[in-house]
Amino acid sequence: MFYTVLTVIYIIMLVAIAAVIVWHIFETDSFTDKLIGAIMLVFLILRIFLIK
Amino acid sequence: MKKLWLLLSVIVLGFALVSCGGDDKDKDPNPNGGEKQLDVELADTFKSFAKNKEVYLTTVGQADIDIVQNILENAAGLVEDQDFIRNHELTADQVPFGSVVFLVTGTSSKGLGAASTDVQAEKNRATAFVNKANAGQISIVLLHVGGEARRGSLTDPILNVACPGADLMLVVADGDQDNLFTNFSKNNNIPLYLFSKATKMVPAFAKLFE
Amino acid sequence: MKIMQLSKKQKGILYSSCFIILALVITFWSGKNFYDFAHYETEFAIRENVVTRVEKFSKYSPRLKGTVGDSNIYVIEGAEPGPSILIIGGTHPNEPAGQVAATVLLENLTVERGTVYIITEANRSAYTHSHPQEASIQYFGIETPYGVRTFKFGSRATNTNQQWPNPDVYVHRNSGQKLSSADTRNLNRAYPGSENGTYTERVAYAITECIRQNNITITIDLHEASPEYQTINTIVSHNRKEALKIAAAATLMMESNDVSIRYEESPLNLHGLTHRELGDYTDTLAFLLETSNASQGKIRGAFTEELVLTGKDKFYQKAMEKGIGKILYAAPVSLDERVARHVYGVYEIIQAFNKYYGTEGLGELKVNGFPSYQDIMTNGVGNYLKEIIK
Numbered sequence: 001m002f003y004t005v006l007t008v009i010y011i012i013m014l015v016a017i018a019a020v021i022v023w024h025i026f027e028t029d030s031f032t033d034k035l036i037g038a039i040m041l042v043f044l045i046l047r048i049f050l051i052k
Numbered sequence: 053m054k055k056l057w058l059l060l061s062v063i064v065l066g067f068a069l070v071s072c073g074g075d076d077k078d079k080d081p082n083p084n085g086g087e088k089q090l091d092v093e094l095a096d097t098f099k100s101f102a103k104n105k106e107v108y109l110t111t112v113g114q115a116d117i118d119i120v121q122n123i124l125e126n127a128a129g130l131v132e133d134q135d136f137i138r139n140h141e142l143t144a145d146q147v148p149f150g151s152v153v154f155l156v157t158g159t160s161s162k163g164l165g166a167a168s169t170d171v172q173a174e175k176n177r178a179t180a181f182v183n184k185a186n187a188g189q190i191s192i193v194l195l196h197v198g199g200e201a202r203r204g205s206l207t208d209p210i211l212n213v214a215c216p217g218a219d220l221m222l223v224v225a226d227g228d229q230d231n232l233f234t235n236f237s238k239n240n241n242i243p244l245y246l247f248s249k250a251t252k253m254v255p256a257f258a259k260l261f262e
Numbered sequence: 263m264k265i266m267q268l269s270k271k272q273k274g275i276l277y278s279s280c281f282i283i284l285a286l287v288i289t290f291w292s293g294k295n296f297y298d299f300a301h302y303e304t305e306f307a308i309r310e311n312v313v314t315r316v317e318k319f320s321k322y323s324p325r326l327k328g329t330v331g332d333s334n335i336y337v338i339e340g341a342e343p344g345p346s347i348l349i350i351g352g353t354h355p356n357e358p359a360g361q362v363a364a365t366v367l368l369e370n371l372t373v374e375r376g377t378v379y380i381i382t383e384a385n386r387s388a389y390t391h392s393h394p395q396e397a398s399i400q401y402f403g404i405e406t407p408y409g410v411r412t413f414k415f416g417s418r419a420t421n422t423n424q425q426w427p428n429p430d431v432y433v434h435r436n437s438g439q440k441l442s443s444a445d446t447r448n449l450n451r452a453y454p455g456s457e458n459g460t461y462t463e464r465v466a467y468a469i470t471e472c473i474r475q476n477n478i479t480i481t482i483d484l485h486e487a488s489p490e491y492q493t494i495n496t497i498v499s500h501n502r503k504e505a506l507k508i509a510a511a512a513t514l515m516m517e518s519n520d521v522s523i524r525y526e527e528s529p530l531n532l533h534g535l536t537h538r539e540l541g542d543y544t545d546t547l548a549f550l551l552e553t554s555n556a557s558q559g560k561i562r563g564a565f566t567e568e569l570v571l572t573g574k575d576k577f578y579q580k581a582m583e584k585g586i587g588k589i590l591y592a593a594p595v596s597l598d599e600r601v602a603r604h605v606y607g608v609y610e611i612i613q614a615f616n617k618y619y620g621t622e623g624l625g626e627l628k629v630n631g632f633p634s635y636q637d638i639m640t641n642g643v644g645n646y647l648k649e650i651i652k
Contacts, residue, residue: 037281
């Protein structure tokens with residue numbers, strides 16, 4: 001139960017971070033920031049689905 | 053010039069003194085020949101060397117004792133506790149006068165081995181055996197069967213202490229790549245027999261108990 | 263609408279959308295790859311007329327039921343009762359010779375007297391992922407007369423999907439020994455295990471209970487290590503007198519047949535390993551066999567299937583030529599040779615057991631069908647992998 005709760009909290013945090021990154025990709029004018037954000041998104045989405 | 057001739061004369065006299073005398077054993081310090089010959093038959097002087105004596109099997113380095121025990125049991129038909137005493141922590145004061153000690157050398161370079169070897173303690177044990185052997189109270193047959201894998205910073209300090217006190221050294225040749233045993237043999241006049249592998253020592257063991 | 267006619271804001275939205283779509287494509291592509299790898303089931307040829315039954319880890323550790331770590335234990339019973347042996351392969355899925363050797367034994371051995379237990383995937387969780395930053399291969403194939411047999415190349419440790427979070431310091435449950443966090447998920451530091459412990463401890467518990475409940479006489483755990491590791495080509499034995507006697511005898515026999523090997527006693531103060539804990543907590547005679555695996559080493563270059571199968575690596579070659587690192591046994595060491603060593607090691611341990619203890623207690627363990635060391639070296643290990651009949 002403890003580990004399930006911890007995992008759910010972890011995934012919620014990841015979803016929140018992913019949302020912020022998506023917002024930042026649209027918000028920033030920097031090409032580099034958009035690229036880095038996209039790369040981070042790959043890892044975050046994989047982690048959200050617990051794929052490794 | 054005079055001093056040079058004097059020095060040379062002293063050296064030659066020194067060699068003469070060293071090569072005189074000796075003891076009742078006709079030792080051949082280099083039975084393997086000028087080149088390293090392997091698996092040479094043990095000299096007849098060692099025939100029955102350990103027969104009818106109290107025999108002890110121990111290790112300084114806490115490795116490979118079971119290998120040597122296996123050879124002892126198979127080559128000479130010995131039975132533990134009846135024909136020999138095995139004790140991996142044997143001390144020199146436990147060995148009575150006239151005994152033959154089979155001293156197995158070699159330490160795991162990874163620190164594996166019973167209770168992680170205390171090198172200083174092993175050196176102290178080896179020193180005690182050597183002192184007793186040098187006093188003529190016991191004989192030591194030194195063994196190194198683990199090859200190159202049983203050499204290194206843990207094993208070599210123990211070898212430096214134990215080898216000079218041996219009456220006979222039986223060594224797997226892979227462990228003598230740097231001629232450590234060969235040099236001990238030459239410098240201390242100790243017969244050294246090199247073998248291609250541990251199982252080739254079987255005839256030598258058999259001869260020691262013939 | 264041409265891109266040049268878009269406003270700055272619209273261009274920004276367009277570029278951002280392209281990046282996110284690209285990220286999603288890459289995520290889907292890599293995610294599918296990882297997912298397929300995690301769910302790929304390695305096949306083994308189970309001879310129905312030879313294998314008596316297939317048990318599950320959950321029989322001995324119920325909390326594993328329905329989870330990925332609920333591995334198979336293949337049981338081959340002889341016509342006569344007698345002593346038994348457990349062969350463990352796949353404890354570390356990045357050590358392929360362990361699994362492949364166990365597979366060869368599973369697919370070739372017949373038992374006349376006694377019982378043989380074989381595990382080919384001891385840590386199935388570790389087979390669902392690979393070690394980060396190693397850039398390891400995912401699969402390797404062995405040519406057989408029936409086509410290519412595919413095996414997985416996994417990680418040394420349990421997947422964090424099954425065991426997370428993990429402490430910074432791993433305290434071994436029974437001894438209190440402290441090790442690095444990485445060893446929390448190392449099956450070979452988890453013995454004797456715990457029924458309600460971490461995931462890895464539950465897996466270890468299953469194996470320990472299998473040994474205890476079946477009173478298994480001999481246990482052999484098959485492993486590999488990097489060429490620079492000093493304990494390769496070694497039989498590590500529990501300190502029990504009988505085990506040491508067997509290990510020494512097996513070592514001498516292998517050596518006399520020109521298979522270079524030595525034996526080590528299990529260190530008393532290193533806990534969690536099979537050769538320590540299984541010998542301490544059960545009556546089994548515990549052994550662990552190590553061979554040399556270049557793909558585990560730190561000197562290696564590119565991680566390829568060829569490296570795993572042949573052991574050939576130009577950087578190890580250079581290191582040996584220059585005397586860098588104490589590499590005791592000349593590389594390259596092929597998978598054929600590593601599997602041959604393991605198979606031959608198991609054979610000689612059984613022979614030594616029968617020689618010294620076959621006339622007492624349960625008598626001899628009579629097992630046939632071992633491919634010889636020379637045969638595997640000559641014909642290749644693939645020749646001893648049987649056809650999988652679906």
